[in-house]
Amino acid sequence: MAVAGLSVDWIKNWEKYGKAEVLQLCRNLTESKNYEEDVTMQAVQQVVYEVAYHVIRGNLKQEQAASVLGDIMELRDDMCSILADVFCILDIETNCLEDKVRRDHFTQLVLACLYFISDTLLKERLDPETLESLGLIKQSMQFNQKSVKIKTKLL
Numbered sequence: 001m002a003v004a005g006l007s008v009d010w011i012k013n014w015e016k017y018g019k020a021e022v023l024q025l026c027r028n029l030t031e032s033k034n035y036e037e038d039v040t041m042q043a044v045q046q047v048v049y050e051v052a053y054h055v056i057r058g059n060l061k062q063e064q065a066a067s068v069l070g071d072i073m074e075l076r077d078d079m080c081s082i083l084a085d086v087f088c089i090l091d092i093e094t095n096c097l098e099d100k101v102r103r104d105h106f107t108q109l110v111l112a113c114l115y116f117i118s119d120t121l122l123k124e125r126l127d128p129e130t131l132e133s134l135g136l137i138k139q140s141m142q143f144n145q146k147s148v149k150i151k152t153k154l155l
Helices: 008-012 014-031 037-056 062-073 079-097 100-113 119-125 128-134 140-154
Strands: none
Touching: 008 014, 014 037, 014 062, 037 062, 037 079, 037 100, 062 079, 062 100, 079 100, 079 119, 079 128, 100 128, 119 128
């Protein structure tokens, strides 16, 4: 099942009907019984990614995206994990771009979403430097050292 990208018209008219269309699309995908579970979740993940990417590009305000993402989180119990996966991908992409404005948009979006996604989940998925810039950890170097120690003990 392929999901068409978010309509540019939805983004331009976010308050009028864009937000409602995105939310309805996600509802339809999560309630669909016609497709396999993993294909449906990939489609929802793609929609979440596109919403977040429009924030990073500056086409959508982080508050607007956070609002619809909060609504999407209520559709299923595992949506927080899907959002964390999307943030992980965007963390890597924005780090590679070395574009400070887009990176700032990403961190602002994550900060706006902190009220419905646990910092524990983000600590599992995001880069230590990102976690430090978000204020979720104090020092990324110290976090890396502790992480290596824990992983070494698990072996």
